[in-house]
Amino acid sequence: MCSVRVIKKLNIMPLRLLFIAPKGKKDSKTNQKPLFHMAIGVLVSLTPDEHTIEIADEHFGDTINYDGDYDLVGITSRTIDATRAYEIADEFRRKGKKVILGGLHVSFNPEEARSHADSIVSGEAENLWATVLEDASSGQLKPAYDSKDFPLVTKIVPLDYERIARASKRGKVDGSKSIPIYITRGCPYECSFCVTPNFTGKLYRYQNPEDLVRQIETAKKVFFKAKGKSSKPWFMLCDENLGINKKKLWENLALLKECNINYSVFFSMNFLEDKETVRRLVDSGCNMVLVGFESIKQSTLEAYNKGHVNSAEKFASVIEECRSAGLNIQGNFLVNPALDTFEDMDDLVEFVGKNHVFMPIFQIITPYPGTKMYLEYKEKGLITDEDWEKYNAINLVIRSEHYDPIAFQHKFMTSYYKTYSWGKIANRVRRNPYKFLNLITSLAFKKNLKEQLETFERNHNIRTARTP
Numbered sequence: 166m167c168s169v170r171v172i173k174k175l176n177i178m179p180l181r182l183l184f185i186a187p188k189g190k191k192d193s194k195t196n197q198k199p200l201f202h203m204a205i206g207v208l209v210s211l212t213p214d215e216h217t218i219e220i221a222d223e224h225f226g227d228t229i230n231y232d233g234d235y236d237l238v239g240i241t242s243r244t245i246d247a248t249r250a251y252e253i254a255d256e257f258r259r260k261g262k263k264v265i266l267g268g269l270h271v272s273f274n275p276e277e278a279r280s281h282a283d284s285i286v287s288g289e290a291e292n293l294w295a296t297v298l299e300d301a302s303s304g305q306l307k308p309a310y311d312s313k314d315f316p317l318v319t320k321i322v323p324l325d326y327e328r329i330a331r332a333s334k335r336g337k338v339d340g341s342k343s344i345p346i347y348i349t350r351g352c353p354y355e356c357s358f359c360v361t362p363n364f365t366g367k368l369y370r371y372q373n374p375e376d377l378v379r380q381i382e383t384a385k386k387v388f389f390k391a392k393g394k395s396s397k398p399w400f401m402l403c404d405e406n407l408g409i410n411k412k413k414l415w416e417n418l419a420l421l422k423e424c425n426i427n428y429s430v431f432f433s434m435n436f437l438e439d440k441e442t443v444r445r446l447v448d449s450g451c452n453m454v455l456v457g458f459e460s461i462k463q464s465t466l467e468a469y470n471k472g473h474v475n476s477a478e479k480f481a482s483v484i485e486e487c488r489s490a491g492l493n494i495q496g497n498f499l500v501n502p503a504l505d506t507f508e509d510m511d512d513l514v515e516f517v518g519k520n521h522v523f524m525p526i527f528q529i530i531t532p533y534p535g536t537k538m539y540l541e542y543k544e545k546g547l548i549t550d551e552d553w554e555k556y557n558a559i560n561l562v563i564r565s566e567h568y569d570p571i572a573f574q575h576k577f578m579t580s581y582y583k584t585y586s587w588g589k590i591a592n593r594v595r596r597n598p599y600k601f602l603n604l605i606t607s608l609a610f611k612k613n614l615k616e617q618l619e620t621f622e623r624n625h626n627i628r629t630a631r632t633p
């Protein structure tokens with residue numbers, strides 16, 4: 166066994182690798198972006214030391230050096246960024262460089278991606294990346310790798326923050342910019358609009374406690390510098406749903422408390438009904454929880470297979486209890502032309518205003534490839550547009566039977582913008598904990614939404630008198 170390992174090792178030629186996080190033209194401008202793309206962080210951490218790595222992240226405006234001396238260019242893809250990923254891949258290939266495409270979008274669209282790359286990776290990289298690198302260094306890169314052909318991913322690879330910092334162009338940040346980390350992967354629920362059930366969802370996995378604390382301490386050392394009020398680092402927990410197992414959750418919250426950080430996290434609503442969990446979240450440094458409310462109508466929640474996770478009738482009281490405990494709830498709401506009327510959108514604006522929901526996000530339902538919804542809509546011919554640039558959840562890409570599509574989208578955008586009226590921002594800041602955070606995020610969203618709405622109205626020749 167030992168000799169096999171030695172032979173394999175001898176075969177490895179050190180590679181110069183470039184990892185790219187592309188940014189689609191219609192990807193959001195908000196500053197709620199973590200310091201690096203988690204897929205790239207994982208790839209860096211999986212790569213054996215003999216290879217050298219550079220990272221280019223377009224979300225931070227990094228330029229891409231198409232003439233750089235790279236042996237292999239790895240590009241990640243989410244649907245919203247896929248078209249741009251292909252553009253970059255094509256340009257590198259014109260220059261004679263080897264390109265490998267991976268990530269959520271190409272995992273579910275390998276045929277589409279094939280003409281843009283030398284190799285396509287479908288699924289999670291943890292158990293296949295070493296093989297890909299060995300093949301690449303011996304000139305035997307295969308056209309496709311699928312995680313299904315490798316052992317199931319059951320463990321979380323700790324992130325190598327020191328190496329990520331060396332390879333990336335990001336310097337140290339204060340507590341107003343988030344450093345990504347995750348404690349768990351997966352979520353056992355099966356909401357029809359979500360990619361997770363068909364990707365990481367099947368097996369819920371955890372970090373080792375020692376790895377978690379060590380990573381946070383290293384991340385602080387390489388990425389954080391204290392400045393004035395933001396004297397604590399802010400971590401974005403990129404877990405899909407941290408709350409699944411209460412016992413483990415509480416253990417992890419105790420570890421986070423030891424680390425003395427602020428953090429935000431994705432959580433489903435049902436777990437926030439437990440007051441002790443909320444208390445422990447706050448106590449461990451959580452300043453905001455991103456919750457997919459999706460809809461304030463139970464019938465719509467049922468239609469998304471989320472009725473057993475969310476109880477619309479409890480929303481208002483849970484928000485109020487979290488607020489009293491010192492926790493902001495960021496709400497994500499989906500609007501669907503098949504399930505929601507204009508009056509429902511008015512009710513939603515009223516609900517968000519009345520409950521002072523922190524940093525509300527409205528999205529038009531979007532059937533992302535990889536979801537149950539995508540397969541269903543595709544089969545029924547309900548998808549009207551597969552220009553992936555438009556999959557930013559503020560465009561209507563499905564058929565709208567009851568409303569004119571432009572009128573529906575305009576109603577959506579004006580409703581969304583109304584949740585950032587001056588009056589609602591003032592109430593939000595007055596009522597919620599972390600007032601400064603409420604103010605700056607609201608102002609950033611308001612500016613962004615105003616630009617998007619004005620562009621939409623200009624493009625569609627819509628005139629309105631509006632003063633929210």
Ligand code: B12
Nearest residue numbers: 203204239241243244267268286289290359360403533558
């Ligand atoms: C954290 C998170 C966010 C954060 C941080 C995003 C960021 N830039 O990192 C915030 C809140 C900002 C965010 C925003 C958005 N998000 Co989001 N987000 C997530 C979440 C919960 C976790 C993402 C994560 O960190 N994953 C961990 C990494 C390691 O996983 P990974 O990227 O899949 O990478 C693995 C493999 O794919 C593979 N791989 C990936 N790239 C490559 C490349 C190569 C070369 C190789 C070999 C392998 C490989 O290996 C990796 C390790 O196994 C996911 C849920 C999910 N299931 O992924 C949703 C998710 C990714 N988000 C989603 C969406 C829709 C969005 C938004 C468009 C929402 C909006 N309207 O604004 C924006 C888009 C912003 C953007 N460009 O990323 C969708 C994407 C669907 C799709 N098909 O693209 C997801 C899947 C949720 C869902 N609804 O199903 N998001």
Ligand code: SF4
Nearest residue numbers: 352354355356359361
């Ligand atoms: S609870 Fe959240 S992460 Fe889990 S399947 Fe539903 S939307 Fe996806």
